[in-house]
Every structure is written in C-alpha cells, then in structure tokens.
Amino acid sequence: MRAVVNRAYGGPEVVVVEQRPIPVAEPGTVVVRVEASAVGASDAAFRAGEPFAARLFTGLRRPRPQVQGSDFAGTVESVGDGVTNVRVGDRVWGATGAAMGCHADLIRVRASGVIAKRPEGLSAVDAAALVDATAMAFLRDTAGLKPGERVLVNGASGAVGTLAVQLALAWGAEVTAVCSAERAAVVRGLGASRVWDYRAVDVAGQEDRFDVVFDVKGNLGYRRARRILTPHGRYLITVLTPGALWWHIVTLGSRGRRSRFAFTGLRGDSRKQADLEATADLVRRGQLRAVVEATYPIDAASTAHAHLERGRAGQLVLTMV
Ligand SMILES: NC(=O)c1ccc[n+]([C@@H]2O[C@H](COP(=O)([O-])OP(=O)(O)OC[C@H]3O[C@@H](n4cnc5c(N)ncnc54)[C@H](OP(=O)(O)O)[C@@H]3O)[C@@H](O)[C@H]2O)c1
Numbered sequence: 001m002r003a004v005v006n007r008a009y010g011g012p013e014v015v016v017v018e019q020r021p022i023p024v025a026e027p028g029t030v031v032v033r034v035e036a037s038a039v040g041a042s043d044a045a046f047r048a049g050e051p052f053a054a055r056l057f058t059g060l061r062r063p064r065p066q067v068q069g070s071d072f073a074g075t076v077e078s079v080g081d082g083v084t085n086v087r088v089g090d091r092v093w094g095a096t097g098a099a100m101g102c103h104a105d106l107i108r109v110r111a112s113g114v115i116a117k118r119p120e121g122l123s124a125v126d127a128a129a130l131v132d133a134t135a136m137a138f139l140r141d142t143a144g145l146k147p148g149e150r151v152l153v154n155g156a157s158g159a160v161g162t163l164a165v166q167l168a169l170a171w172g173a174e175v176t177a178v179c180s181a182e183r184a185a186v187v188r189g190l191g192a193s194r195v196w197d198y199r200a201v202d203v204a205g206q207e208d209r210f211d212v213v214f215d216v217k218g219n220l221g222y223r224r225a226r227r228i229l230t231p232h233g234r235y236l237i238t239v240l241t242p243g244a245l246w247w248h249i250v251t252l253g254s255r256g257r258r259s260r261f262a263f264t265g266l267r268g269d270s271r272k273q274a275d276l277e278a279t280a281d282l283v284r285r286g287q288l289r290a291v292v293e294a295t296y297p298i299d300a301a302s303t304a305h306a307h308l309e310r311g312r313a314g315q316l317v318l319t320m321v
Pocket of ligand 1: 040041042134154155156157158159160161178179180181182183198216217218219237238239262263264265311312313314
C-alpha cells in the first residue's frame with residue numbers, strides 16, 4: 001500500500017510516497033481503508049523537525065520512518081477478534097494523535113481508540129476536515145465558554161480557527177475574527193459578526209473587551225491580550241512559547257484574567273471519542289461544516305505540503321481513492 005513519509009527533515013520536497021506492507025487486523029484492532037486525511041500543522045512540524053525539542057520524540061538527526069497524518073475518514077476493511085463497535089463496511093472517522101499513520105491507503109487502529117461511524121451524508125473529505133477537536137477542547141474545556149460571551153479568535157481562517165468560529169457561535173457566543181483580508185470572506189461566511197485584518201488593525205489596541213481571546217496563531221501574547229480581556233477574561237494560546245508557559249503558571253490560581261496553554265492531543269482516547277460524538281451532533285444539527293480549500297491525491301502529498309506552507313482557508317485534505 002502507499003504511505004507518506006519523510007526520511008529527512010526539511011521542506012515539502014522531503015515528503016515521499018513509498019510502499020508499505022498491508023496491515024492485518026489483530027485481536028481488538030480494526031483495519032480502515034482510508035479515503036481522506038487532513039494535512040495540517042502537526043504534519044508540517046514533523047516534516048520540518050521544528051520546534052527542535054520535538055525531535056526528542058521524532059528522531060534527533062533524521063526522522064524515524066513514521067507515516068504522517070493523525071486523522072482519518074474511510075471504510076472498515078477488516079476487524080480483529082473481539083471487535084464489536086464497528087463492522088466491515090462501516091463508514092468511519094477517527095484520530096490516531098501522536099501515533100499518526102493516517103496518510104496511507106490502510107491503517108490499523110485499536111477498536112477502543114478514537115473511531116466511530118460518521119454521520120450519514122458526511123463525505124470522507126469533509127469528515128477528515130472536521131475530526132480535529134483542538135478548537136472544541138480549548139473553547140469548551142480550557143475556557144469554559146458560556147452563551148452570550150464575547151470571543152476573539154486570532155487566526156480565524158485556518159484549520160483550528162474556522163472550527164473555533166463555528167463552535168463559539170454554536171455555543172451562543174458573539175465572535176470577532178482576525179485573519180488576512182484575503183480570507184476574510186470565508187470567515188464572514190461562517191457567521192463571525194466582525195472580521196479584522198491583522199495587517200490593518202492593532203488588535204490589542206482596540207476599545208472592545210472580550211471574555212475569551214483564543215490566540216490560535218499564538219503571536220498576540222498574554223501581556224498584550226490582557227488589555228482587551230474583561231475582568232474575568234480567559235486568554236488561550238495553542239503554541240507553547242516561554243511566555244505561554246510563564247503566564248499559564250503565574251495566573252494559575254487567578255479567578256480574574258488568566259492565560260492558559262493546553263496540549264489537546266495528549267488527552268485520553270475516551271475524551272477524544274466523546275469529542276468525535278459531539279462533533280457528529282453539531283454536524284447533524286447543521287451547526288458545523290467543513291472548510292476545505294483544496295484536496296490532493298495521496299501521490300501529490302509533497303504538493304499538498306507546499307500549499308500548506310503558503311497558508312490556506314480551513315483544511316487541506318489528501319484523498320486515497
Ligand atoms: N496546543 C495544541 O494542542 C494544538 C493543537 C493543534 C494545533 N496547534 C497549533 O495551533 C496553531 C494553528 O494551527 P492551524 O492549523 O489553525 O494553523 P493555520 O491553518 O496555518 O492557521 C493560521 C492562522 O493564523 C492567521 N495568521 C497568520 N498571520 C497572522 C498574524 N500576524 N496575526 C494574526 N493571525 C495570523 C492565518 O490567517 P491568514 O491565513 O488569513 O493569513 C490563519 O488564520 C499551530 O501553531 C499549531 O501547531 C496546537
């Protein structure tokens with residue numbers, strides 16, 4: 001079967017498609033024929049070997065020959081002994097997190113991992129673009145977002161941001177979005193009441209106050225963002241910087257303004273599985289839809305990575321069939 005790997009750290013050119021043995025379902029596992037899988041920030045980070053500290057896990061001088069991709073949408077090809085939650089032929093979606101392996105024709109996953117039947121009528125491409133629960137975990141669990149609150153999403157047009165805007169709206173918040181002028185129309189189309197161009201607006205210098213500032217891009221910083229937080233406002237940052245760590249610790253006991261960082265990918269499978277069900281509910285109710293800028297066949301994985309470097313609205317998705 002085909003699988004996307006990089007045998008060196010570097011730019012999109014190090015991404016290659018190679019042949020790998022076909023996985024066989026063992027007891028308690030499921031083999032899924034992957035139809036679509038998103039290409040995102042974690043794939044780019046793994047490919048580039050940045051931040052350098054990540055190489056402690058991925059290989060110091062050169063990467064371990066790990067197949068990329070951390071979420072999948074596809075069809076169950078075979079099941080091992082003892083598997084009862086899915087059957088051969090089920091249309092499923094799920095995530096493998098740090099184990100990766102989804103940019104391939106087939107993947108073997110634990111039946112007790114993050115895998116579920118996907119909502120009727122949801123295409124594999126759209127499903128792959130919706131699996132990631134980063135925005136859900138940050139807004140619901142880390143911020144404890146409440147209806148009626150005012151949310152600012154800094155970096156609203158990307159993979160995490162387009163889901164964050166939709167989730168905040170679905171949960172009854174009012175959303176101000178920050179992205180480039182080029183991608184403003186996409187974000188406005190998701191329902192954000194205001195869209196600010198980061199090249200034209202000094203976000204932290206505005207009169208407006210927000211209950212939650214979700215710094216998806218990670219370039220605002222708590223020191224500046226707290227100026228636009230309400231007295232009980234929460235600042236959330238996705239990128240682990242020394243500042244993010246410092247302010248997280250300094251404001252740990254605070255009931256007033258506070259800064260929070262989280263690694264959503266490190267949460268347990270049961271919580272991720274619950275997020276998948278919650279995402280499915282929102283999709284069924286028409287409150288969440290996929291934003292996909294482009295799809296690429298798996299053989300063009302390197303081109304997809306080059307596109308990723310240029311930025312995109314929503315997600316880029318690899319297709320295998
Ligand atoms: N902590 C965690 O658990 C976790 C989990 C997942 C992801 N992440 C991290 O979250 C970050 C975002 O991921 P993503 O996939 O959403 O990235 P992305 O798709 O590349 O989106 C980046 C966003 O930032 C915007 N942006 C670019 N320059 C900006 C600026 N100067 N000011 C404000 N916004 C700016 C982009 O807008 P335009 O494209 O319109 O220019 C886009 O909306 C990544 O660093 C990723 O590693 C963390």
